Amino acid sequence: MSTPIIKLSNISKSFGPIDVLHNISLEVNAGEVLCLLGDNGAGKSTLIKVLSGVHKPNAGTLEMDGKPISFDNPRDASNQGIATVHQFGGTFPLMSIGRSFFVGVEPTKRFGPFRIYDRKTANETAVRAVREFGITRIDDGDRLIGGLSGGERQSLAIARAVHFGARLLVLDEPTAALGVKEAAHVLRIVLEARKRGLGVIFITHNVVHALTVGDHFAVLIRGAKAADFRRGEKTREEITDLMAGGEAMAELEAEIATHIKIA
Ligand SMILES: Nc1ncnc2c1ncn2[C@@H]1O[C@H](COP(=O)(O)OP(=O)(O)OP(=O)(O)O)[C@@H](O)[C@H]1O
Ligand SMILES: [Mg+2]
Numbered sequence: 001m002s003t004p005i006i007k008l009s010n011i012s013k014s015f016g017p018i019d020v021l022h023n024i025s026l027e028v029n030a031g032e033v034l035c036l037l038g039d040n041g042a043g044k045s046t047l048i049k050v051l052s053g054v055h056k057p058n059a060g061t062l063e064m065d066g067k068p069i070s071f072d073n074p075r076d077a078s079n080q081g082i083a084t085v086h087q088f089g090g091t092f093p094l095m096s097i098g099r100s101f102f103v104g105v106e107p108t109k110r111f112g113p114f115r116i117y118d119r120k121t122a123n124e125t126a127v128r129a130v131r132e133f134g135i136t137r138i139d140d141g142d143r144l145i146g147g148l149s150g151g152e153r154q155s156l157a158i159a160r161a162v163h164f165g166a167r168l169l170v171l172d173e174p175t176a177a178l179g180v181k182e183a184a185h186v187l188r189i190v191l192e193a194r195k196r197g198l199g200v201i202f203i204t205h206n207v208v209h210a211l212t213v214g215d216h217f218a219v220l221i222r223g224a225k226a227a228d229f230r231r232g233e234k235t236r237e238e239i240t241d242l243m244a245g246g247e248a249m250a251e252l253e254a255e256i257a258t259h260i261k262i263a
Helices: 044-051 074-079 098-103 119-131 150-163 180-195 207-213 236-245 249-262
Strands: 006-015 016-028 033-037 059-064 067-069 082-085 108-111 114-117 168-172 200-203 216-221 225-228
Touching: 006 044, 016 044, 016 059, 016 082, 016 200, 016 216, 016 225, 033 044, 033 180, 033 207, 044 082, 044 168, 044 200, 074 082, 082 150, 082 200, 098 119, 098 150, 119 150, 150 180, 150 225, 168 180, 180 200, 200 207, 207 236, 216 236, 236 249
Parallel strands: 033 200, 033 216, 082 168, 168 200
Antiparallel strands: 006 016, 006 059, 059 067, 108 114, 216 225
């Protein structure tokens, strides 16, 4: 077995008296997509915030490439190659594509005695990076982020992470607010990142999206890991039930159908 890119062992996190995560252990290998599933409030976003340096765990350890690591802040995590795209996006709507791509690491050029932001290089590089992922609709780096569709924003964020050498891509519900075509596009980009050897953690409520990209699945129920399995080991129905917190969804769906018939 190869050493996982990231390994979480017995991670627990509470906020004051509220226990949110209990003893979570997970591994992600290079070139593999781990789908993190679970109902609302199960602790998925909290877990990835531990991974991306937003929260410090109360207990447990993290290892990257077999070596213990800890993060004091999100910059620490991103410097070590963990790129996180948070739920509800974190990009700046009034920034241009080129600017947002290089935020904090802007390319510069000489201007008399000064060095100034090199808009042309930034724009060209950003547009080329997204084009390598097959996104041809983004062709002008001066366009504002706010004018992009949700899928384009997610795609741009992923392309940016890959461009800057991320090894682990963490995506918190990248397809949640998207239509069918846009979601398919983002899923394709996730598969492209996997092909390039990145490890991916993909959070979703959509069982079809999970089954499309996932090599490996972990289900959280009320902050604990309730299941951990590989592609092909569970049926779609079993996965749906686990995602609903262990409820038998087929029965619930049948019950709803009866009510609809009566009404
Ligand atoms: N900073 C915080 N302080 C207190 N409680 C918190 C904090 N952050 C999260 N929680 C609680 O932890 C639980 C898990 O939240 P989290 O956002 O991780 O769930 P989730 O699985 O991502 O849910 P969703 O699918 O709705 O995004 C929730 O009950 C939430 O209220
Ligand atoms: Mg969440």
